[in-house]
Every structure is written in structure tokens, then in C-alpha cells.
Amino acid sequence: MQDLVVVGAGPYGLSIASHAAAAGLRPRVFGRPMAAWRDGMPPGMFLKSEPWASNLSDPEGAYGLAAYAATQGVRVRHGVPLPVGFFASYGLWFAAHAAPPVEERTVTAVRPRAGGGFEVTVEDGGETFLARTVVLAVGVRPFADIPGPLRALPPERVSHSVDHADLTRFKGMDVTVVGAGQAALETATLLAEQGTAVRVVARSHALNWNTLPPPLERPFGEAARAPHTGLGCGWRNWLYARTPGLFHQLPTSTRARVFTSALGPAGAWWLRERFEPAVEVRLGESVAAAVPGGGRVRLDLVSTHGSVGTVTTDHVIAATGFTPGLDRLGLLDERLRRRLRTVGASTAPDTDTVFETSHPGLFVTGLLSAPSFGPSMRFVFGATYTARRVVRGVRRRLGTGAGAGRVQPPDGLQARPAIDDLV
Numbered sequence: 001m002q003d004l005v006v007v008g009a010g011p012y013g014l015s016i017a018s019h020a021a022a023a024g025l026r027p028r029v030f031g032r033p034m035a036a037w038r039d040g041m042p043p044g045m046f047l048k049s050e051p052w053a054s055n056l057s058d059p060e061g062a063y064g065l066a067a068y069a070a071t072q073g074v075r076v077r078h079g080v081p082l083p084v085g086f087f088a089s090y091g092l093w094f095a096a097h098a099a100p101p102v103e104e105r106t107v108t109a110v111r112p113r114a115g116g117g118f119e120v121t122v123e124d125g126g127e128t129f130l131a132r133t134v135v136l137a138v139g140v141r142p143f144a145d146i147p148g149p150l151r152a153l154p155p156e157r158v159s160h161s162v163d164h165a166d167l168t169r170f171k172g173m174d175v176t177v178v179g180a181g182q183a184a185l186e187t188a189t190l191l192a193e194q195g196t197a198v199r200v201v202a203r204s205h206a207l208n209w210n211t212l213p214p215p216l217e218r219p220f221g222e223a224a225r226a227p228h229t230g231l232g233c234g235w236r237n238w239l240y241a242r243t244p245g246l247f248h249q250l251p252t253s254t255r256a257r258v259f260t261s262a263l264g265p266a267g268a269w270w271l272r273e274r275f276e277p278a279v280e281v282r283l284g285e286s287v288a289a290a291v292p293g294g295g296r297v298r299l300d301l302v303s304t305h306g307s308v309g310t311v312t313t314d315h316v317i318a319a320t321g322f323t324p325g326l327d328r329l330g331l332l333d334e335r336l337r338r339r340l341r342t343v344g345a346s347t348a349p350d351t352d353t354v355f356e357t358s359h360p361g362l363f364v365t366g367l368l369s370a371p372s373f374g375p376s377m378r379f380v381f382g383a384t385y386t387a388r389r390v391v392r393g394v395r396r397r398l399g400t401g402a403g404a405g406r407v408q409p410p411d412g413l414q415a416r417p418a419i420d421d422l423v
Helices: 011-022 035-039 065-071 084-098 182-193 220-225 235-242 244-248 252-261 269-275 334-339 366-373 380-398
Strands: 002-007 028-030 107-112 118-122 127-136 158-160 174-178 197-202 280-283 286-293 296-303 306-313 315-318 362-364
Touching (some): 002 107, 002 118, 002 380, 107 334, 127 380, 235 244, 244 252, 362 366, 362 380
Parallel strands (some): 174 197, 174 315, 197 280
Antiparallel strands (some): 118 127, 296 306
16 A cells, blocks of 8 residues: 555655655646646746745755756846746656656546545556545646636636636737736736737726835844745745745635635736737626637626626636635545535635544645645645645654644544644
8 A cells, every 4th residue: 555645746745755755655646737837838938936035945945946047057036036847857856856757647537535545546447546644736727717707607608817828819819818916927928929909808997017126134123123034925825835834724604705715816016117008908897608600709887887898809818816616626525525624614625733534634725725724725835834744744643753643633623733733
């Protein structure tokens, strides 16, 4: 029986695999390394996070983004955005040097066994094997949101922003982008710059733009008023970034409110001057209906004051974010999904302090864990905290780590947290 299976080979999966291998766990890792950056982001996109906040995690901290950049003769600098292609290449370098080999196959099913552990099925012949623990690091793609009125459109007329590694198919077309966050604004900008007729439709009445980050070295008073964090400046962001364990101890209702409201849609400071002169914007409007016909789509738009008219377009790109939920995890056994404890009224799984769900041996990370641990889990920055805690939890579940007996209740959610789990 395999001790540990990691499903997913993005920043979280690779970081967990690196820490697990260093702890002697010999994980099997499945997925396409850095798939979201290689398959879901077109050339010309840049990282929104600062380079120093975009490191994958190995136990010694030897394989950070700056270390990779040095091998390429490049210096990463604060306040200078990096191309997503460069970041994807960094992830592949990390996978080759700091993590165990990745099996580029898709896990299609994870089922619980009556005697404990799991049956894991992999594509390419339907191999099935047994595992004592499973970590889901599936990224964001399974949780892509498309607004209800657009879901009935044929696939050639609607897509999500995460579906596009190449936007050149839209040259000479008319495209409507729905959303007000970085994905919407950057996608629209790239479309406009290649000559596509494009507009942005957003429910918000104004676009939010991040400001140029202050220097890393600042006078003490300035730094004390708004400290740098991997999520941006400010004490609230500092709490989200530095104390996910404390976030985990908040009342469920508070966690749910913060998860849905913190770090809302905003464009990067460096994009604004490219976007504003190039893209038509319709603010305070949303799509009430979408009707295909004649090879195009008619969008009926409404505002808080009622109908505001229609737009006819060739294709709609929904850059409308991601909602974590067990209902989107088709690979997970349906009966198991129904039994897992969730965070309040959501369908996101609740976890203990080491990311273990209410089913022993099943761990969730990344966006799936954000309702439990806060906004930092939506970003690469959260990978270090996650990898350390998850490997600690796996070792305890296997009975191989220090304090292995501490996480013993079947639901794993009622145990009193240790001090080091609170930060």
C-alpha cells in the first residue's frame, strides 16, 4: 500500500511532494506539472504577485524563484512583474530538482476503503492501487465559475478565462469579457492589443486598481503603518499572510464572510495604462440572458435600475473567478463527498489544523482550503505554510512523526490545537 498520493503537480502539489520526500515518505505525485500556467494562461500575461512572494517551497528554501532566475542570468526585482511563462519554467525546474518524479497521468477516482485508506484509480489502463493517505492539490481549474445565464451557450460561444493558453483564435472577432478582476482586465487587454474588438462587462460600478508597491526598504514609520506581505501591504493582509492558523480558529460565519470579501477583484498597477485607452467598459451591468443565433450571441444586460440594452458578440469569456466546493470534485467518491464536514453553508470541506478533512487520511490544499485557512491559500504564497502542515499531518496519520498520536479522532476536527498550529 502506498503511504501518500499527491493529486496535482502545481505549486502546492510540488511543494508538498518536496517536503514529503525530505521526510522520507516517498509520495507518488500525479498531474501535469504547472498545468494552470502552461495550459491556462496565454503568452503576454504577467504574475500579479511580487517575485519574492511567488516561491514554491522546499524544506531548505534552496529552490526559490530567485535561485532559478540566477541560473538563467536574470535578476528578479521587487516591483517588476515577471511573465507567467518564466514562472511556469521555474516550476518545471523546481519539479526536476526539488521534488520526486511526477507521473503525468490523471487520477480519475479516489474511493475510501472499509478497512481504512483509499483506492486510487489512474487513467491510461485504469490502474488501481491502494493508498493510506491522499492529498488533493488540484488547483483552481475544477472550480471555474461561469454565470448561470451563460451556461446554456454552446462551447464555441462561451469559455472561462482559464481555458485559454492562446488568444489568437479570437483575431478578427468580437469578444465580450465578463468580470472585473485581473484575469478579466488582462485578458481584455491582450485581446485588444492583437486587434480583437473587445469589451468588459462588470457588475461593479468602478474598477479597482492596485497601486505601485512601495520599496521594500522604507522608513520605520511607513513600514509600521503598512507592512509588506505576500498578499500586499497592510496589517490586515499581514494577518492573512502570516497567521492562517489563527484564521482557522475564527467562527465559521466569520471565516465565510472574510473568504468571500477579502482581496476582491482588482487590476495590477502595471496594466492600467495599457487597459484604459484600449478596452470598452460597461460598468454596473450584468448578463441577464444569453441567446445564441446566427453564429453569434445576444447578451441582454441589466443594471440595478433595470434593463440597459443588448450586446451582440461572437464569443463570451467569463473571467468570473472560482468557487471551491466538493460538488466540483468528480474524482472523489460521491458517498465520501456527502459525508465530509463542510465550512458552514458552503460545500468546501472543513479541515483540522493540518489540512486533514473529517475523513481520516484525506487532505485538501490550495483553493479548497481557503475557506478554512483564509485568503493566502488562494495564492502561491500559501504553499510553504501548507506543505509544512500537511506533511506533519500525514506523518501523524501514518504514525511516523513526532507527536504522531495527537490527531486521533476520526473527524480530526475537535482536537485542541497546539500553539504552533495557530500561526
